[in-house]
Amino acid sequence: MTVHPFAPSPSTFEVHNPATGELVGVYPLHRGDEVDVAVYAATEAASWWDQLGFAQRARRLDAWRGEIARGRAALAHVIHTEMGKPISDANLEIAMALEHLTWATRNAEKVLGRRQMGSSLLTLDHSASLEYRPFGVVGVIGPWNYPVFTPLSSVSFALAAGNAVVFKPSEYTPGVGVWLAEAFTRAVPEHPVLQVVTGDGATGEALCRSGVGKIGFTGSTATAKKVMAACAENLTPVLMECGGKDALIVDADADVDAAADAAVWGALSNAGQTCLGIERVYVHTRVYEQFLQALLTAARPVRAGDDEAEIGPITMPKQVEVIRGHISEALALGARALLGGRDSIEGQFVQPTILTDVPDHAAAITEETFGPTLTLTRVRDIDEAIEKVNATDYGLGATVFSRHHGPAIAQRIRAGGVSINAFVAHALVPTLPLGGVGASGFGRVHGADGLKEFTYAKAVTRRRLPSPLALTTFRRTERVDAIVDTLIGILHGRSRR
Ligand code: NAD
Numbered sequence: 454m455t456v457h458p459f460a461p462s463p464s465t466f467e468v469h470n471p472a473t474g475e476l477v478g479v480y481p482l483h484r485g486d487e488v489d490v491a492v493y494a495a496t497e498a499a500s501w502w503d504q505l506g507f508a509q510r511a512r513r514l515d516a517w518r519g520e521i522a523r524g525r526a527a528l529a530h531v532i533h534t535e536m537g538k539p540i541s542d543a544n545l546e547i548a549m550a551l552e553h554l555t556w557a558t559r560n561a562e563k564v565l566g567r568r569q570m571g572s573s574l575l576t577l578d579h580s581a582s583l584e585y586r587p588f589g590v591v592g593v594i595g596p597w598n599y600p601v602f603t604p605l606s607s608v609s610f611a612l613a614a615g616n617a618v619v620f621k622p623s624e625y626t627p628g629v630g631v632w633l634a635e636a637f638t639r640a641v642p643e644h645p646v647l648q649v650v651t652g653d654g655a656t657g658e659a660l661c662r663s664g665v666g667k668i669g670f671t672g673s674t675a676t677a678k679k680v681m682a683a684c685a686e687n688l689t690p691v692l693m694e695c696g697g698k699d700a701l702i703v704d705a706d707a708d709v710d711a712a713a714d715a716a717v718w719g720a721l722s723n724a725g726q727t728c729l730g731i732e733r734v735y736v737h738t739r740v741y742e743q744f745l746q747a748l749l750t751a752a753r754p755v756r757a758g759d760d761e762a763e764i765g766p767i768t769m770p771k772q773v774e775v776i777r778g779h780i781s782e783a784l785a786l787g788a789r790a791l792l793g794g795r796d797s798i799e800g801q802f803v804q805p806t807i808l809t810d811v812p813d814h815a816a817a818i819t820e821e822t823f824g825p826t827l828t829l830t831r832v833r834d835i836d837e838a839i840e841k842v843n844a845t846d847y848g849l850g851a852t853v854f855s856r857h858h859g860p861a862i863a864q865r866i867r868a869g870g871v872s873i874n875a876f877v878a879h880a881l882v883p884t885l886p887l888g889g890v891g892a893s894g895f896g897r898v899h900g901a902d903g904l905k906e907f908t909y910a911k912a913v914t915r916r917r918l919p920s921p922l923a924l925t926t927f928r929r930t931e932r933v934d935a936i937v938d939t940l941i942g943i944l945h946g947r948s949r950r
Contacts, residue, residue: 466624466653471537471766471801472759478535480627480651488659491619491648495590498644499617503587507562507615514558514613516640518551521633528601528632535626536597537765537801538723543601549881550605553899556883557613564901565614565908574944575937578918585908587615588666588690594657594680596672597623597768598726598823601633606887606898607669607692608633608647611907617646621660623672625768627651658683665689667907671728673821674847674892692906693894694887696821697728697849700842701876702862703744704835704855705737711874712854713747716827719852719876721755721805724764725825726772729850729877733818733828735838741831745791748807748829752792757802757825764825766801776803776824779817783828786812791829819845835862843867848890852876869893 468478481487502510521528529543538546565585572581591611595604604620611618622630627649634649641647650656654676661668661683670680671694684691701719703712719731736744755763767773777798784795793806806826811817817828832838839862842851848868852875853859859873869889870879880887886902888894896906922933 470534471768478628482652483650483656485659488650488663491650492663494645495617495619498646499589501644502646503615511558513641517637518554520636520640531628531632536768546602550602554609557610561613564904578920579914580917582913584911586911590665591616591618591667592660592665593620593669595622597625600626600629603671610903614904614907620649621657624653692896695894697893698845698847699850700733701731701852702838703736705739706856707854709740709744710747713751715876717751720827721825726823735830735832738831752805755805757804779822783808783811783815783817786815839865846892849893
């Protein structure tokens with residue numbers, strides 16, 4: 454058990470292992486004043502960190518990466534005990550997070566550094582340059598389901614861009630956040646460039662109101678709205694990585710076994726608690742029966758349990774009721790359980806459940822379930838599949854299995870990313886941005902967009918020639934006005950349909 458003495462605090466909160474109920478940690482409930490102290494310290498650290506420049510920062514971020522990699526067994530253990538996923542999955546999560554940290558470190562200067570830009574006929578007398586500057590302090594608010602991969606998608610990129618970070622991990626996984634910050638302090642002992650504040654929603658709200666330069670939020674769509682409201686008071690910009698209701702399309706020409714394998718992993722891994730998790734599957738009628746058999750064969754051996762099982766418990770007790778509600782409502786509306794069903798829930802463990810004949814208006818189709826469940830729907834053609842996939846407010850990701858039509862289908866799906874013939878690959882390729890549209894949020898982590906997300910664009914010009922045409926002066930002559938008038942005609946007046 455960890456009692457973490459981060460700062461004096463009037464109150465604390467407990468963290469329990471969701472599989473066993475065992476107490477695994479006690480952490481301070483940081484309130485407004487303590488959050489403000491952390492942000493104040495971060496402001497001074499930010500200016501040191503910024504002035505180090507890209508190369509010196511990269512050296513230190515590499516040292517942090519080494520600390521995480523060498524400590525991965527301990528970190529995986531904290532993840533496992535706090536939120537329940539199997540150790541091997543926790544290891545995989547750490548590996549993916551390190552890939553993105555490496556990319557951000559290696560590419561920050563190329564993406565954000567100062568570069569010369571072109572000018573135009575009317576501005577030929579100026580040289581132009583562009584660079585992307587850090588905000589100063591960035592607040593990151595994270596969820597518990599991927600407590601390393603998800604917050605680091607913001608933290609790593611914000612740091613590489615030259616910001617200091619105050620990170621508020623989920624109240625279910627504070628130990629993971631504290632572990633990451635302690636590893637950072639070992640690598641960068643000079644200033645508090647990455648700090649952690651622990652607590653619940655009120656701590657997160659205090660961070661939103663603390664005057665940080667930007668908030669990077671990852672969590673549910675409902676909380677995102679509260680975060681935006683709090684940030685609106687100071688016009689604090691926000692990055693919103695919210696929930697999803699991702700679907701898989703299986704086309705008539707798909708590799709059916711590979712699609713079934715992806716469906717099972719995409720829906721059941723992490724006990725279904727994945728923002729990009731597959732919650733709906735739409736299968737072309739020509740391969741429906743074949744897919745159904747392959748799906749059941751692949752899903753039957755997957756068991757929820759502690760330690761040795763393929764999937765762990767549901768982390769949040771209240772989510773169990775959401776899952777139960779979605780399954781019960783679907784069955785009451787005429788759906789059939791091909792696997793699992795009402796009896797699949799025991800305590801905080803939910804056994805894999807596959808539902809079919811679920812009506813389009815059921816919550817199991819329209820709302821984020823966040824459990825190891827899947828709805829299976831037969832479609833007459835791909836047009837119907839795409840119509841159903843897009844008939845949701847969410848737009849995070851999607852998966853398509855098709856030997857010949859993948860790119861064409863992907864183009865018609867309204868989502869921030871689509872993986873063809875694999876599950877979730879677009880979230881793992883370091884050069885690609887990750888994020889959603891609609892109720893899934895806005896802004897991007899990962900890749901060049903993810904670096905720019907934690908900066909503001911700064912444009913600078915420098916006069917390099919005496920002005921041939923003095924435009925922006927009250928001393929402008931009638932001759933200059935006549936030249937401008939002629940130029941407008943030449944440059945723009947000939948454009949027609
Ligand atoms: P949540 O919205 O309950 O909490 C997220 C974070 O917000 C936590 O740290 C919480 O303490 C904090 N918070 C709560 N109320 C707040 C408030 N009023 N002001 C500021 N902060 C507040 O989400 P969760 O249950 O931790 O995570 C699961 C959700 O996250 C799912 O909806 C999932 O889809 C989503 N998610 C999205 C992505 C993505 O990349 N889009 C990744 C992972 C998880």
